[in-house]
Amino acid sequence: MMKIRLSRGMIDVLSGAASIGCFLLLWLALTRHTGLGELIPGPDVVLAALFKGLFGKVGRHGILVHAGYSLARVLAGFAIGGAAGVVIGLSMGWSRFAEAVFQPLYRVVRPIPPIAWIPISIIWFGLGESAKVFLIFLASFANVTLNAWSGARDADRQLIGAARMLGANQRQIFLTIVLPSAVPQIFAGLQVAMSNSWATVLAAEMVRSSEGLGWMIVTGMSNNDIVQILSGIVAIGVVGFVLSVAMRKAEALLCRWNHGGR
Amino acid sequence: MSLEPRRPVEHVIECENIGKSFPAPGGGRREVVRGITLRARENEFLALFGPGQCGKTTLINLIAGLDSVTSGRVLVNGETVREPGPERGVVFQSTAIFPWLTTMGNVEYGPRMAGMGRAERRRKAQRYIDLVGLRGFENAFPVQLSGGMKQRVGIARVYCNEPRVMLMDEPFGALDAQTRYLMQEELRRVWEAEKRTVVFVTNNIEEAIYLADRIVVLSNCPATIKREYAIDLPRPRNYVSPEFLGLRKEITSIMDSTL
Numbered sequence: 001m002m003k004i005r006l007s008r009g010m011i012d013v014l015s016g017a018a019s020i021g022c023f024l025l026l027w028l029a030l031t032r033h034t035g036l037g038e039l040i041p042g043p044d045v046v047l048a049a050l051f052k053g054l055f056g057k058v059g060r061h062g063i064l065v066h067a068g069y070s071l072a073r074v075l076a077g078f079a080i081g082g083a084a085g086v087v088i089g090l091s092m093g094w095s096r097f098a099e100a101v102f103q104p105l106y107r108v109v110r111p112i113p114p115i116a117w118i119p120i121s122i123i124w125f126g127l128g129e130s131a132k133v134f135l136i137f138l139a140s141f142a143n144v145t146l147n148a149w150s151g152a153r154d155a156d157r158q159l160i161g162a163a164r165m166l167g168a169n170q171r172q173i174f175l176t177i178v179l180p181s182a183v184p185q186i187f188a189g190l191q192v193a194m195s196n197s198w199a200t201v202l203a204a205e206m207v208r209s210s211e212g213l214g215w216m217i218v219t220g221m222s223n224n225d226i227v228q229i230l231s232g233i234v235a236i237g238v239v240g241f242v243l244s245v246a247m248r249k250a251e252a253l254l255c256r257w258n259h260g261g262r
Numbered sequence: 263m264s265l266e267p268r269r270p271v272e273h274v275i276e277c278e279n280i281g282k283s284f285p286a287p288g289g290g291r292r293e294v295v296r297g298i299t300l301r302a303r304e305n306e307f308l309a310l311f312g313p314g315q316c317g318k319t320t321l322i323n324l325i326a327g328l329d330s331v332t333s334g335r336v337l338v339n340g341e342t343v344r345e346p347g348p349e350r351g352v353v354f355q356s357t358a359i360f361p362w363l364t365t366m367g368n369v370e371y372g373p374r375m376a377g378m379g380r381a382e383r384r385r386k387a388q389r390y391i392d393l394v395g396l397r398g399f400e401n402a403f404p405v406q407l408s409g410g411m412k413q414r415v416g417i418a419r420v421y422c423n424e425p426r427v428m429l430m431d432e433p434f435g436a437l438d439a440q441t442r443y444l445m446q447e448e449l450r451r452v453w454e455a456e457k458r459t460v461v462f463v464t465n466n467i468e469e470a471i472y473l474a475d476r477i478v479v480l481s482n483c484p485a486t487i488k489r490e491y492a493i494d495l496p497r498p499r500n501y502v503s504p505e506f507l508g509l510r511k512e513i514t515s516i517m518d519s520t521l
Binding site for chain 1: 326350352356358359361362363372403404
């Protein structure tokens with residue numbers, strides 16, 4: 001018997017590809033041979049439209065440009081929201097005073113879903129980019145703040161004691177103990193914030209915009225173009241997947257100490 | 263071996279009639295250290311030996327300044343201890359080494375905080391990494407090290423900061439028996455290569471006799487001093503020599519008689 005040895009990573013990739021392949025085949029079979037074909041087009045049609053959209057145009061831009069618009073909005077809002085969340089969360093975890101000041105406000109604002117702010121963001125910022133960036137700022141800010149806060153607050157007392165006995169002052173303890181011990185939690189918050197931001201940008205674009213992946217699916221709806229809707233959805237899935245992989249890679253790099261020999 | 267405690271001239275550590283109590287869960291206070299007077303000479307290896315969970319770690323924390331006395335006072339180098347400081351290095355049972363720093367990062371931490379330049383502190387840290395036998399593991403993170411290796415990092419980290427006093431709180435308590443013997447031998451070697459004043463807490467009598475110049479036997483809860491033994495055996499000591507076994511028997515018997 002011949003045995004083929006595959007690495008763990010290869011097996012993961014192959015089984016992932018196989019499951020996507022099976023899903024596409026099932027989709028294809030159902031649209032070809034059952035009544036489902038009258039409701040949605042087959043994967044061949046959608047992928048062909050997607051491929052065409054990569055080089056041609058959907059509305060005024062190609063799909064890559066639409067995705068680029070959505071991504072740029074996400075990254076701008078995410079960068080501001082993430083930075084603000086880290087700063088405010090860490091200060092809440094480090095200083096009792098900052099915690100007392102920010103906590104009540106934070107507790108009230110956090111449960112409000114970002115899309116609830118869409119009307120007011122349009123009134124405040126108009127229809128341009130700043131309204132969308134503001135929404136994504138809100139979508140990313142809350143989770144990062146919460147995680148940075150608990151990460152800093154839960155820093156190991158004994159490690160802080162060890163740093164003091166080695167001669168570290170308060171500022172050094174914050175920079176060398178509290179901050180690094182909060183990093184894994186901050187990253188977990190950033191990951192949730194990233195997927196929230198991605199969901200929020202699509203909602204914002206669906207409400208009002210003239211480009212972006214959210215615009216693509218909502219105009220698909222107005223034109224009754226189900227192929228455009230589906231190719232937009234596939235593009236959203238692909239970009240979301242790429243974003244989450246990128247976040248995981250960044251985390252693995254920064255939190256190497258937390259991951260054993262991996 | 264004599265039962266008469268020596269009267270040293272100069273004391274690096276002086277505990278004057280110290281006591282410590284904590285608020286008890288059911289109200290009132292729980293006394294864990296009572297009326298301990300303790301002195302340690304320069305470069306003396308002092309073992310605090312006692313059974314049970316009570317008082318020994320607290321005593322180390324009081325000398326380290328990680329906790330404050332309820333009564334009496336602690337002096338190190340003639341100064342009252344109020345907070346932790348670099349002249350009092352602590353080796354924790356749980357190691358408490360920094361998980362996000364490599365072996366090198368941990369060992370050079372103290373000098374780095376003190377503002378020593380990179381090249382100089384690296385050279386210094388390397389010396390202590392070599393001394394505890396961790397050459398080749400400079401860039402390993404703690405998660406990649408075994409329990410014994412982590413504790414070597416903890417010891418090198420404190421050594422590299424050049425404290426006047428080293429406080430070791432059951433540093434080998436979490437290790438398996440084999441590794442524990444190895445670490446005792448290593449610590450003896452390191453300490454003889456670079457002598458420091460050491461207060462070493464243990465509940466293992468062999469460890470205390472193997473390492474210490476003097477053993478202070480503590481009672482359990484609240485900790486009080488029961489007895490002191492000066493150990494005059496030459497190093498390295500033989501675990502099965504008649505003198506060693508005799509001491510062991512004697513100290514164990516006074517523990518048994520009071521439990």
